[in-house]
Amino acid sequence: MLPDSTLSRRRLLRTAAPLVLTARKAAAQTRKLKLFLHWDMDGSNGIFTREQAWYWENGVPEATALGARQLFTDSVNAASQAALKAGATELIVCDTHHGGGNLIREKLITDPRITYLYRSVGLENGKRRWMPGLDQTVDGLLLPGHHAKTFTPGAFLPHTWNFEWADFTINGQSVGEIGIEACYAGHWNIPFLFVQGDEAACLETRIQFPWVVTTAVKRGTTEFCTGLDPQAAHQATAKGIAEAIEGLRAGKMRPYKPKLPMTITLRMRTMDAAAKAAQRPGVLRLDDHTLEARVGSQAEVVKWLLGTGLDMPPA
Numbered sequence: 001m002l003p004d005s006t007l008s009r010r011r012l013l014r015t016a017a018p019l020v021l022t023a024r025k026a027a028a029q030t031r032k033l034k035l036f037l038h039w040d041m042d043g044s045n046g047i048f049t050r051e052q053a054w055y056w057e058n059g060v061p062e063a064t065a066l067g068a069r070q071l072f073t074d075s076v077n078a079a080s081q082a083a084l085k086a087g088a089t090e091l092i093v094c095d096t097h098h099g100g101g102n103l104i105r106e107k108l109i110t111d112p113r114i115t116y117l118y119r120s121v122g123l124e125n126g127k128r129r130w131m132p133g134l135d136q137t138v139d140g141l142l143l144p145g146h147h148a149k150t151f152t153p154g155a156f157l158p159h160t161w162n163f164e165w166a167d168f169t170i171n172g173q174s175v176g177e178i179g180i181e182a183c184y185a186g187h188w189n190i191p192f193l194f195v196q197g198d199e200a201a202c203l204e205t206r207i208q209f210p211w212v213v214t215t216a217v218k219r220g221t222t223e224f225c226t227g228l229d230p231q232a233a234h235q236a237t238a239k240g241i242a243e244a245i246e247g248l249r250a251g252k253m254r255p256y257k258p259k260l261p262m263t264i265t266l267r268m269r270t271m272d273a274a275a276k277a278a279q280r281p282g283v284l285r286l287d288d289h290t291l292e293a294r295v296g297s298q299a300e301v302v303k304w305l306l307g308t309g310l311d312m313p314p315a
Protein backbone atom coordinates (compact mmCIF):
# COMPACT_ATOMS: atom_id res chain seq x y z
CA MET A 1 0.00 0.00 0.00
CA LEU A 2 1.31 3.45 -0.91
CA PRO A 3 1.63 6.25 1.59
CA ASP A 4 -1.05 8.86 1.23
CA SER A 5 1.28 11.64 0.09
CA THR A 6 2.43 9.61 -2.95
CA LEU A 7 -1.13 8.86 -3.84
CA SER A 8 -2.21 12.44 -3.69
CA ARG A 9 0.85 13.59 -5.63
CA ARG A 10 0.03 11.07 -8.31
CA ARG A 11 -3.56 12.14 -8.37
CA LEU A 12 -2.44 15.74 -8.54
CA LEU A 13 -0.09 15.01 -11.47
CA ARG A 14 -2.82 13.12 -13.25
CA THR A 15 -5.24 16.02 -12.98
CA ALA A 16 -2.62 18.72 -13.52
CA ALA A 17 -1.03 17.25 -16.66
CA PRO A 18 -3.91 18.08 -18.99
CA LEU A 19 -4.09 21.56 -17.45
CA VAL A 20 -0.41 22.17 -18.23
CA LEU A 21 -0.92 20.96 -21.79
CA THR A 22 -3.99 23.13 -22.25
CA ALA A 23 -2.11 26.15 -20.89
CA ARG A 24 0.79 25.49 -23.24
CA LYS A 25 -1.57 25.11 -26.17
CA ALA A 26 -3.32 28.33 -25.24
CA ALA A 27 0.01 30.15 -24.98
CA ALA A 28 1.00 28.85 -28.42
CA GLN A 29 -2.29 30.03 -29.82
CA THR A 30 -2.08 33.51 -28.38
CA ARG A 31 1.57 34.01 -29.32
CA LYS A 32 1.86 36.82 -31.88
CA LEU A 33 2.00 35.48 -35.41
CA LYS A 34 1.87 38.06 -38.17
CA LEU A 35 1.84 36.70 -41.71
CA PHE A 36 2.13 38.36 -45.10
CA LEU A 37 0.13 36.59 -47.82
CA HIS A 38 1.27 37.86 -51.20
CA TRP A 39 -1.30 36.63 -53.73
CA ASP A 40 -0.79 36.16 -57.44
CA MET A 41 -3.66 34.87 -59.54
CA ASP A 42 -2.07 32.81 -62.35
CA GLY A 43 -1.41 29.97 -59.91
CA SER A 44 -4.59 30.33 -57.91
CA ASN A 45 -7.05 27.43 -57.91
CA GLY A 46 -9.90 27.41 -60.43
CA ILE A 47 -7.99 29.67 -62.84
CA PHE A 48 -7.60 27.16 -65.62
CA THR A 49 -7.41 29.25 -68.80
CA ARG A 50 -5.41 32.21 -70.06
CA GLU A 51 -8.68 34.14 -70.46
CA GLN A 52 -9.41 33.76 -66.74
CA ALA A 53 -5.89 34.68 -65.65
CA TRP A 54 -5.32 37.59 -67.99
CA TYR A 55 -8.95 38.68 -68.20
CA TRP A 56 -8.03 42.23 -69.23
CA GLU A 57 -6.83 41.04 -72.63
CA ASN A 58 -8.87 41.82 -75.72
CA GLY A 59 -11.98 39.78 -76.37
CA VAL A 60 -12.41 38.21 -72.92
CA PRO A 61 -16.14 38.06 -72.02
CA GLU A 62 -17.18 40.13 -69.01
CA ALA A 63 -18.63 37.03 -67.32
CA THR A 64 -15.29 35.18 -67.60
CA ALA A 65 -13.48 38.10 -65.99
CA LEU A 66 -15.97 38.42 -63.16
CA GLY A 67 -16.05 34.65 -62.59
CA ALA A 68 -12.27 34.56 -62.34
CA ARG A 69 -12.18 37.43 -59.86
CA GLN A 70 -14.88 35.72 -57.79
CA LEU A 71 -12.91 32.45 -57.69
CA PHE A 72 -9.82 34.40 -56.68
CA THR A 73 -11.67 36.31 -53.94
CA ASP A 74 -13.14 33.06 -52.58
CA SER A 75 -9.66 31.50 -52.44
CA VAL A 76 -8.24 34.50 -50.62
CA ASN A 77 -11.07 34.34 -48.07
CA ALA A 78 -10.62 30.61 -47.51
CA ALA A 79 -6.85 30.93 -47.03
CA SER A 80 -7.18 33.87 -44.64
CA GLN A 81 -9.66 31.92 -42.53
CA ALA A 82 -7.34 28.90 -42.57
CA ALA A 83 -4.35 30.98 -41.45
CA LEU A 84 -6.31 32.54 -38.59
CA LYS A 85 -7.63 29.15 -37.55
CA ALA A 86 -4.10 27.77 -37.56
CA GLY A 87 -2.99 30.43 -35.09
CA ALA A 88 -2.10 33.55 -37.07
CA THR A 89 -2.92 36.66 -35.05
CA GLU A 90 -2.52 39.19 -37.85
CA LEU A 91 -2.58 38.98 -41.65
CA ILE A 92 -1.52 41.32 -44.40
CA VAL A 93 -3.22 40.12 -47.57
CA CYS A 94 -1.81 41.62 -50.75
CA ASP A 95 -3.06 41.32 -54.33
CA THR A 96 -0.04 41.46 -56.66
CA HIS A 97 -1.49 40.04 -59.88
CA HIS A 98 -0.93 42.61 -62.65
CA GLY A 99 0.00 44.98 -59.85
CA GLY A 100 -3.30 44.28 -58.06
CA GLY A 101 -6.92 45.33 -58.40
CA ASN A 102 -8.40 41.85 -58.90
CA LEU A 103 -10.16 41.20 -55.60
CA ILE A 104 -13.87 41.93 -55.28
CA ARG A 105 -13.65 44.12 -52.19
CA GLU A 106 -17.23 43.84 -50.99
CA LYS A 107 -16.93 40.04 -50.99
CA LEU A 108 -13.81 39.89 -48.84
CA ILE A 109 -14.26 38.79 -45.26
CA THR A 110 -13.89 41.63 -42.81
CA ASP A 111 -11.88 40.87 -39.71
CA PRO A 112 -9.94 43.31 -37.55
CA ARG A 113 -6.93 40.99 -37.80
CA ILE A 114 -6.76 41.29 -41.61
CA THR A 115 -5.27 44.23 -43.52
CA TYR A 116 -5.88 44.20 -47.27
CA LEU A 117 -3.51 45.71 -49.78
CA TYR A 118 -5.43 45.98 -53.03
CA ARG A 119 -2.24 46.79 -54.94
CA SER A 120 1.30 45.55 -54.35
CA VAL A 121 2.81 49.05 -54.41
CA GLY A 122 1.33 51.43 -51.87
CA LEU A 123 1.95 54.03 -49.25
CA GLU A 124 3.67 53.53 -45.92
CA ASN A 125 4.31 56.56 -43.72
CA GLY A 126 3.56 58.75 -46.72
CA LYS A 127 6.15 57.05 -48.92
CA ARG A 128 5.55 54.70 -51.84
CA ARG A 129 7.01 51.22 -51.55
CA TRP A 130 6.59 47.65 -52.71
CA MET A 131 4.57 45.48 -50.25
CA PRO A 132 3.78 48.06 -47.55
CA GLY A 133 3.89 46.53 -44.09
CA LEU A 134 6.46 43.88 -45.01
CA ASP A 135 9.11 44.48 -42.37
CA GLN A 136 10.83 42.93 -39.33
CA THR A 137 7.49 42.64 -37.50
CA VAL A 138 6.29 40.02 -40.03
CA ASP A 139 6.84 36.40 -38.92
CA GLY A 140 6.34 34.64 -42.22
CA LEU A 141 5.90 35.10 -45.98
CA LEU A 142 3.34 33.06 -47.91
CA LEU A 143 3.10 33.13 -51.71
CA PRO A 144 -0.24 31.65 -52.77
CA GLY A 145 -1.49 31.72 -56.37
CA HIS A 146 2.02 31.69 -57.77
CA HIS A 147 3.39 30.43 -61.08
CA ALA A 148 6.65 29.02 -62.41
CA LYS A 149 9.39 31.11 -64.01
CA THR A 150 9.74 31.81 -67.73
CA PHE A 151 10.26 28.82 -70.04
CA THR A 152 9.42 26.21 -67.37
CA PRO A 153 8.16 23.10 -69.20
CA GLY A 154 4.78 21.69 -68.15
CA ALA A 155 3.78 24.93 -66.43
CA PHE A 156 0.63 27.01 -66.66
CA LEU A 157 1.44 30.53 -67.95
CA PRO A 158 5.08 30.49 -66.85
CA HIS A 159 6.66 33.94 -66.81
CA THR A 160 8.90 36.16 -64.74
CA TRP A 161 7.67 39.68 -64.11
CA ASN A 162 6.98 40.54 -67.75
CA PHE A 163 7.30 38.99 -71.15
CA GLU A 164 10.61 40.65 -71.92
CA TRP A 165 12.46 38.71 -69.23
CA ALA A 166 13.98 35.39 -70.27
CA ASP A 167 15.98 34.59 -67.15
CA PHE A 168 16.72 36.28 -63.85
CA THR A 169 19.54 35.12 -61.58
CA ILE A 170 20.60 36.06 -58.06
CA ASN A 171 24.21 35.12 -57.25
CA GLY A 172 24.06 32.62 -60.10
CA GLN A 173 20.75 30.98 -59.13
CA SER A 174 17.97 31.31 -61.69
CA VAL A 175 14.75 32.38 -59.95
CA GLY A 176 11.24 33.44 -60.89
CA GLU A 177 8.82 35.70 -59.09
CA ILE A 178 8.74 33.28 -56.15
CA GLY A 179 12.48 33.71 -55.61
CA ILE A 180 12.42 37.46 -56.24
CA GLU A 181 9.69 38.08 -53.67
CA ALA A 182 11.24 35.72 -51.11
CA CYS A 183 14.57 37.55 -51.57
CA TYR A 184 12.87 40.91 -50.96
CA ALA A 185 11.39 39.55 -47.70
CA GLY A 186 14.84 38.17 -46.84
CA HIS A 187 15.99 41.76 -46.32
CA TRP A 188 14.00 41.67 -43.05
CA ASN A 189 14.93 38.04 -42.29
CA ILE A 190 11.32 36.96 -42.81
CA PRO A 191 11.01 33.19 -43.01
CA PHE A 192 9.57 31.92 -46.29
CA LEU A 193 6.80 29.46 -45.40
CA PHE A 194 4.45 28.49 -48.18
CA VAL A 195 3.62 28.41 -51.88
CA GLN A 196 0.36 27.47 -53.55
CA GLY A 197 0.21 27.16 -57.34
CA ASP A 198 0.37 24.69 -60.18
CA GLU A 199 2.60 21.64 -59.94
CA ALA A 200 5.43 23.37 -61.77
CA ALA A 201 5.47 26.32 -59.35
CA CYS A 202 5.52 23.92 -56.42
CA LEU A 203 8.36 21.90 -57.95
CA GLU A 204 10.37 25.08 -58.59
CA THR A 205 9.86 26.01 -54.93
CA ARG A 206 10.84 22.62 -53.55
CA ILE A 207 14.05 22.54 -55.60
CA GLN A 208 15.12 26.06 -54.62
CA PHE A 209 13.66 26.33 -51.11
CA PRO A 210 13.35 22.78 -49.79
CA TRP A 211 11.94 23.80 -46.40
CA VAL A 212 8.91 25.59 -47.86
CA VAL A 213 5.51 23.85 -47.73
CA THR A 214 3.81 23.67 -51.13
CA THR A 215 0.23 22.97 -52.18
CA ALA A 216 -0.37 22.12 -55.84
CA VAL A 217 -3.92 22.93 -56.93
CA LYS A 218 -3.60 22.35 -60.66
CA ARG A 219 -1.50 20.96 -63.47
CA GLY A 220 -1.21 22.12 -67.02
CA THR A 221 0.71 23.45 -69.95
CA THR A 222 1.13 26.93 -71.34
CA GLU A 223 -2.41 28.31 -71.61
CA PHE A 224 -4.66 25.61 -70.23
CA CYS A 225 -4.73 23.42 -67.13
CA THR A 226 -6.97 21.28 -64.95
CA GLY A 227 -7.10 20.90 -61.23
CA LEU A 228 -8.97 20.63 -57.98
CA ASP A 229 -12.49 21.99 -57.57
CA PRO A 230 -12.71 25.04 -55.27
CA GLN A 231 -13.71 23.14 -52.14
CA ALA A 232 -10.95 20.56 -52.46
CA ALA A 233 -8.43 23.27 -53.33
CA HIS A 234 -9.40 25.35 -50.32
CA GLN A 235 -9.06 22.32 -48.06
CA ALA A 236 -5.65 21.37 -49.48
CA THR A 237 -4.45 24.96 -49.15
CA ALA A 238 -5.69 25.20 -45.56
CA LYS A 239 -3.81 22.01 -44.74
CA GLY A 240 -0.64 23.41 -46.32
CA ILE A 241 -0.92 26.70 -44.46
CA ALA A 242 -1.43 24.90 -41.13
CA GLU A 243 1.59 22.70 -41.85
CA ALA A 244 3.68 25.76 -42.72
CA ILE A 245 2.72 27.49 -39.46
CA GLU A 246 3.55 24.32 -37.54
CA GLY A 247 6.92 24.20 -39.31
CA LEU A 248 7.58 27.81 -38.34
CA ARG A 249 6.83 27.05 -34.70
CA ALA A 250 9.09 24.03 -34.84
CA GLY A 251 11.93 26.25 -36.09
CA LYS A 252 12.08 24.59 -39.52
CA MET A 253 11.49 27.70 -41.62
CA ARG A 254 14.08 30.20 -42.79
CA PRO A 255 14.36 33.27 -44.96
CA TYR A 256 15.86 33.32 -48.44
CA LYS A 257 18.70 35.73 -47.85
CA PRO A 258 21.27 35.71 -50.65
CA LYS A 259 24.80 36.85 -49.74
CA LEU A 260 25.59 40.54 -50.21
CA PRO A 261 26.51 42.25 -52.39
CA MET A 262 24.20 40.32 -54.69
CA THR A 263 25.11 39.88 -58.32
CA ILE A 264 21.99 39.91 -60.42
CA THR A 265 21.78 39.07 -64.09
CA LEU A 266 18.83 39.42 -66.39
CA ARG A 267 18.62 37.94 -69.85
CA MET A 268 16.11 39.73 -72.06
CA ARG A 269 14.23 38.12 -74.92
CA THR A 270 15.08 40.98 -77.27
CA MET A 271 18.21 43.04 -77.83
CA ASP A 272 16.10 46.20 -77.80
CA ALA A 273 14.87 45.52 -74.28
CA ALA A 274 18.44 44.83 -73.15
CA ALA A 275 19.73 48.04 -74.74
CA LYS A 276 17.02 50.06 -73.02
CA ALA A 277 17.62 48.51 -69.58
CA ALA A 278 21.39 48.99 -69.93
CA GLN A 279 20.85 52.75 -69.81
CA ARG A 280 19.93 52.59 -66.15
CA PRO A 281 22.66 53.69 -63.73
CA GLY A 282 24.99 50.93 -62.58
CA VAL A 283 23.70 48.39 -65.09
CA LEU A 284 26.36 46.53 -67.04
CA ARG A 285 25.60 44.94 -70.39
CA LEU A 286 27.27 41.54 -70.57
CA ASP A 287 26.17 40.70 -74.12
CA ASP A 288 23.39 41.46 -76.61
CA HIS A 289 20.70 40.09 -74.34
CA THR A 290 22.17 40.04 -70.84
CA LEU A 291 22.49 42.67 -68.11
CA GLU A 292 24.25 42.56 -64.79
CA ALA A 293 24.01 44.65 -61.64
CA ARG A 294 25.47 44.46 -58.14
CA VAL A 295 23.26 45.54 -55.28
CA GLY A 296 23.96 45.96 -51.60
CA SER A 297 20.62 44.85 -50.17
CA GLN A 298 18.05 42.11 -50.74
CA ALA A 299 15.41 44.85 -50.86
CA GLU A 300 17.00 46.10 -54.08
CA VAL A 301 16.44 42.82 -55.91
CA VAL A 302 14.43 44.50 -58.69
CA LYS A 303 14.84 48.13 -57.75
CA TRP A 304 18.01 48.53 -59.83
CA LEU A 305 15.94 47.80 -62.93
CA LEU A 306 12.30 48.68 -62.24
CA GLY A 307 12.49 51.14 -59.37
CA THR A 308 10.25 48.75 -57.40
CA GLY A 309 11.27 48.41 -53.76
CA LEU A 310 11.68 50.82 -50.87
CA ASP A 311 11.69 54.62 -51.13
CA MET A 312 9.98 54.80 -54.48
CA PRO A 313 9.50 58.26 -55.95
CA PRO A 314 5.93 59.62 -55.94
CA ALA A 315 3.79 58.24 -58.78
Ligand SMILES: [Zn+2]
Nearest residue numbers: 040042147177
Ligand atom coordinates in the same frame (compact mmCIF):
# COMPACT_ATOMS: atom_id res chain seq x y z
ZN1 LIG B 1 3.03 36.76 -61.46
